[in-house]
Amino acid sequence: MAMISIREERSDDVAALRDLHTAAFGRSVEAEIVDRLRQGCPDLVSLVAADGDRIVGHVLFSPVTVDAGPVGMGLAPLAVLPEYQRRGIGSALVEHGLAALRSRDCPFVLLYGHPGYYPRFGFERASAHGLASHLGEVPDEAFMVLVLDADAMAGVAGVTRLRAEFDESME
Numbered sequence: 001m002a003m004i005s006i007r008e009e010r011s012d013d014v015a016a017l018r019d020l021h022t023a024a025f026g027r028s029v030e031a032e033i034v035d036r037l038r039q040g041c042p043d044l045v046s047l048v049a050a051d052g053d054r055i056v057g058h059v060l061f062s063p064v065t066v067d068a069g070p071v072g073m074g075l076a077p078l079a080v081l082p083e084y085q086r087r088g089i090g091s092a093l094v095e096h097g098l099a100a101l102r103s104r105d106c107p108f109v110l111l112y113g114h115p116g117y118y119p120r121f122g123f124e125r126a127s128a129h130g131l132a133s134h135l136g137e138v139p140d141e142a143f144m145v146l147v148l149d150a151d152a153m154a155g156v157a158g159v160t161r162l163r164a165e166f167d168e169s170m171e
């Protein structure tokens with residue numbers, strides 16, 4: 001872990017990030033979502049983990065709406081190269097990302113993910129916070145939120161919506 005550094009994405013990371021997501025997920029859907037968001041979404045937080053010159057991990061955050069409520073950020077995708085997994089790199093990316101979002105006064109972070117992984121960062125069931133997915137029926141335990149600003153989220157409930165780039169890439 002000593003040689004791994006976390007930094008913001010740079011313009012020359014694009015090709016390596018495509019390869020990273022394709023290797024981590026075993027398909028190109030997530031790589032395409034990242035490319036679409038980079039082109040169409042101005043307000044991204046994109047952090048990479050680098051082992052020297054090699055990109056070995058990535059986390060992306062993009063805006064999420066909840067009806068008339070404040071705009072939060074969605075965590076997706078998160079990926080670490082298979083041979084670098086289980087060394088804390090994914091956790092470091094999530095922690096750095098959450099710190100960056102806190103400093104931007106982001107009110108909440110939403111994600112669809114494995115319920116065995118994300119609660120360690122404080123994520124809870126979104127349904128317990130009155131949030132529902134625009135996707136309709138999703139496994140309740142996989143649809144998670146981390147409230148960063150409880151005052152801003154007081155009384156906020158409704159349907160959350162990720163950027164359209166996610167739906168377009170899944171079609």
Ligand SMILES: CC(C)(COP(=O)(O)OP(=O)(O)OC[C@H]1O[C@@H](n2cnc3c(N)ncnc32)[C@H](O)[C@@H]1OP(=O)(O)O)[C@@H](O)C(=O)NCCC(=O)NCCS
Nearest residue numbers: 024025078079080085086087088089090091113114116117
């Ligand atoms: C999920 C992922 C980013 C985690 O990265 P990582 O660097 O291995 O994560 P860390 O080393 O910080 O944490 C490892 C922990 O995550 C857990 N974990 C990793 N992938 C998991 C999964 N799919 N389901 C449940 N737990 C998982 C491990 O069990 C381990 O838990 P432990 O510390 O209790 O043993 C990485 O496994 C990955 O890229 N997977 C393929 C892509 C993917 O599924 N992304 C997430 C979509 S929600």
